[in-house]
Amino acid sequence: MSTDQPVHRRRFSGYPLTWRLPIIFWQILFFVGPLLFMVAMSFFLVKNYRMVEAFEFKNWEKMLTRGYFWDSYFLTLILATLSTIVTSLLAFPAAFALAFKVSPSVRRWAIFLLVIPFFTSYLVRIFSWYVILAESGVINAMLATIGLGPYTMLNTKFGTLVGYMTLTLPLVMVLQTFALSNIDRNLVQAAHNLGCSPWRAVYTVIVPLAKTGLIVAALFCFILSFGDFVSPYYLGGSKPPTLPILIIDTTKSGQQWPRAAVVAVMMMVTLITIAFAALSLAYRKRASR
Amino acid sequence: MSVPNNRPLVVFDKVSKRFGEFVAVKALNFSIDAGEFIAIMGPSGCGKTTTLRMLAGLEQPTEGTIRINDQLMNNVKPHERDTPMVWQSLALFPFLNARENVEFGLKMRNQDAATRRAKALDWLERLGVAEFAERNVETLSGGQRQRVALARSLVTEPRMLLLDEPLSALDAHLVIRMQSVLTRLQRELGITFVYVTHSQSEAFAMADRVVIMSNGEIAQTGLPRDIYREPASRFVAEFVGLNNIISGKVIGSTDGIVSVDSPIGRFTVGSVSAAGGQGGSSVYRTGDQVTFVIAADLVEVSRPQPQADNVVVCSLISEEFIGSVVTLFLETSDGTELKVQIQERELETLDHTSGGTFYLSWRQGNAHLLPS
Numbered sequence: 083m084s085t086d087q088p089v090h091r092r093r094f095s096g097y098p099l100t101w102r103l104p105i106i107f108w109q110i111l112f113f114v115g116p117l118l119f120m121v122a123m124s125f126f127l128v129k130n131y132r133m134v135e136a137f138e139f140k141n142w143e144k145m146l147t148r149g150y151f152w153d154s155y156f157l158t159l160i161l162a163t164l165s166t167i168v169t170s171l172l173a174f175p176a177a178f179a180l181a182f183k184v185s186p187s188v189r190r191w192a193i194f195l196l197v198i199p200f201f202t203s204y205l206v207r208i209f210s211w212y213v214i215l216a217e218s219g220v221i222n223a224m225l226a227t228i229g230l231g232p233y234t235m236l237n238t239k240f241g242t243l244v245g246y247m248t249l250t251l252p253l254v255m256v257l258q259t260f261a262l263s264n265i266d267r268n269l270v271q272a273a274h275n276l277g278c279s280p281w282r283a284v285y286t287v288i289v290p291l292a293k294t295g296l297i298v299a300a301l302f303c304f305i306l307s308f309g310d311f312v313s314p315y316y317l318g319g320s321k322p323p324t325l326p327i328l329i330i331d332t333t334k335s336g337q338q339w340p341r342a343a344v345v346a347v348m349m350m351v352t353l354i355t356i357a358f359a360a361l362s363l364a365y366r367k368r369a370s371r
Numbered sequence: 372m373s374v375p376n377n378r379p380l381v382v383f384d385k386v387s388k389r390f391g392e393f394v395a396v397k398a399l400n401f402s403i404d405a406g407e408f409i410a411i412m413g414p415s416g417c418g419k420t421t422t423l424r425m426l427a428g429l430e431q432p433t434e435g436t437i438r439i440n441d442q443l444m445n446n447v448k449p450h451e452r453d454t455p456m457v458w459q460s461l462a463l464f465p466f467l468n469a470r471e472n473v474e475f476g477l478k479m480r481n482q483d484a485a486t487r488r489a490k491a492l493d494w495l496e497r498l499g500v501a502e503f504a505e506r507n508v509e510t511l512s513g514g515q516r517q518r519v520a521l522a523r524s525l526v527t528e529p530r531m532l533l534l535d536e537p538l539s540a541l542d543a544h545l546v547i548r549m550q551s552v553l554t555r556l557q558r559e560l561g562i563t564f565v566y567v568t569h570s571q572s573e574a575f576a577m578a579d580r581v582v583i584m585s586n587g588e589i590a591q592t593g594l595p596r597d598i599y600r601e602p603a604s605r606f607v608a609e610f611v612g613l614n615n616i617i618s619g620k621v622i623g624s625t626d627g628i629v630s631v632d633s634p635i636g637r638f639t640v641g642s643v644s645a646a647g648g649q650g651g652s653s654v655y656r657t658g659d660q661v662t663f664v665i666a667a668d669l670v671e672v673s674r675p676q677p678q679a680d681n682v683v684v685c686s687l688i689s690e691e692f693i694g695s696v697v698t699l700f701l702e703t704s705d706g707t708e709l710k711v712q713i714q715e716r717e718l719e720t721l722d723h724t725s726g727g728t729f730y731l732s733w734r735q736g737n738a739h740l741l742p743s
Binding site for chain 2: 266268269271272273274275276277278279280282286287290291293367
């Protein structure tokens with residue numbers, strides 16, 4: 083290189099790298115690494131209750147050809163979907179009221195109150211449902227005074243759903259409130275101005291405008307429900323098991339960590355697929371021809 | 372139009388609107404005729420947008436009544452009215468394409484898909500944006516979006532269109548083009564346009580009648596030219612056009628000519644307006660405090676002393692080049708600022724760069740006495 087020309091070398095700039103490095107490091111160490119290890123482990127074998135490194139498809143064959151795996155899989159999928167739909171629908175009127183019908187200070191207090199449930203351990207909150215849902219619990223006692231019941235609510239799918247919603251409802255409500263608060267009010271008024279009644283505006287204008295936030299809220303609800311162990315175990319009676327319970331059961335029975343890894347990988351694949359689909363739907367722009 | 376000719380389309384009767392302590396509109400009385408292009412103009416916070424929003428039902432009057440077509444509108448919900456509005460932000464729905472935006476009002480009236488589509492395309496065609504019918508509205512330019520918003524409001528064939536500063540976000544050259552689009556549309560359709568703006572040029576260029584508002588009240592109503600030449604108050608004189616406002620004492624009044632003694636000299640002013648507005652000379656008595664207005668474009672400026680009445684001696688402070696016209700800012704010996712607007716080509720004959728004394732003068736009939 084000639085010396086009389088200034089050398090334009092790309093100068094090393096530490097600034098952007100300083101900010102990027104931690105997240106890259108974190109993701110590799112705590113996400114990509116364990117994930118690869120889990121995938122690898124699903125090909126390991128267990129001999130004399132000890133795991134040995136191998137590359138065999140036996141675990142995959144064993145799990146994916148068994149009816150009980152697929153029963154668990156679809157049960158978990160259906161329960162999480164149901165939880166997502168019911169939670170989103172129950173949260174919406176409350177979030178709508180917080181976004182449109184109350185003053186900003188009331189909204190702030192309401193969001194603060196919705197955060198409070200997260201102060202207590204989720205497990206403690208699930209146990210507290212025993213008192214309410216048991217055969218001799220609060221609800222059945224109240225129903226008995228008008229001559230109804232007792233109804234079995236513990237150890238049912240209903241119990242599982244109540245547990246899922248204990249975890250997700252406050253979160254979904256907060257996310258939906260944010261999504262609805264960010265809507266441009268002029269657009270809602272413009273709809274009224276063009277002859278759209280307030281009821282009709284909810285689904286013709288407000289839901290489409292808040293679409294991204296509403297879908298993200300629902301996605302969080304699905305992910306949390308799908309992977310939850312506590313609710314189906316303590317309130318749902320664990321039979322038939324959901325996938326998280328199946329993982330625990332598999333590891334307990336004969337140290338079958340590789341088979342549990344198969345279940346875990348299947349869960350990851352399902353969640354990644356659904357999250358990807360949901361987010362691309364959430365951020366899809368109006369096509370322009 | 373099915374509106375009876377002698378009845379106004381809209382009547383505001385002592386309409387007030389308060390937001391908590393703040394009074395946005397005070398006891399407003401005015402009416403709008405069918406087929407009229409009316410502009411409501413004023414500085415921000417004067418109540419013009421509130422007035423328009425009350426017409427659309429987006430705000431309810433605190434007191435008074437609003438009637439449209441002889442029907443009391445106070446408790447009629449926005450969606451039950453036929454008062455489409457073009458918004459300052461345009462308020463196009465981002466999740467719908469241009470055609471679907473235009474179809475929105477028809478859909479709300481439960482028209483079938485084929486009719487909706489045909490009408491929407493027809494209106495987009497009429498406003499020259501048919502080629503963008505299937506485009507995402509966010510990809511359109513400001514002028515194109517403006518036309519889509521207009522089509523969306525007009526597609527339901529309303530009797531009246533409300534416009535809330537619709538051109539304020541456009542480039543200057545587009546504003547001029549859209550002004551002619553709007554006036555042409557209004558003439559062709561024969562419907563009422565109620566146009567809210569803070570821009571004098573938009574209001575004067577388009578409207579048949581202008582309402583000037585200030586602090587929630589009407590300051591003046593009239594034809595654009597009358598408001599421009601004969602402001603009814605100091606506020607209007609300062610808000611509209613470029614005016615010199617001079618106060619002084621009456622020292623004599625004969626045959627409709629009032630002589631005024633002011634700090635910058637003695638002037639004579641005709642007290643009867645061309646429109647026959649504000650009474651005869653008998654109103655003005657010697658010693659009365661009066662204010663008169665002389666528009667900057669009606670002042671002559673010269674270097675040699677002119678043979679005329681109403682002459683003021685000034686020195687030039689600064690000049691503002693606008694284009695075809697130039698505004699000169701001059702100062703009298705006692706520090707009073709006066710403004711003159713002349714053609715740019717006249718400037719060369721004035722030898723204005725050499726400093727020294729300038730003489731301002733105006734014809735007596737061009738000065739306008741403000742009502743006391």
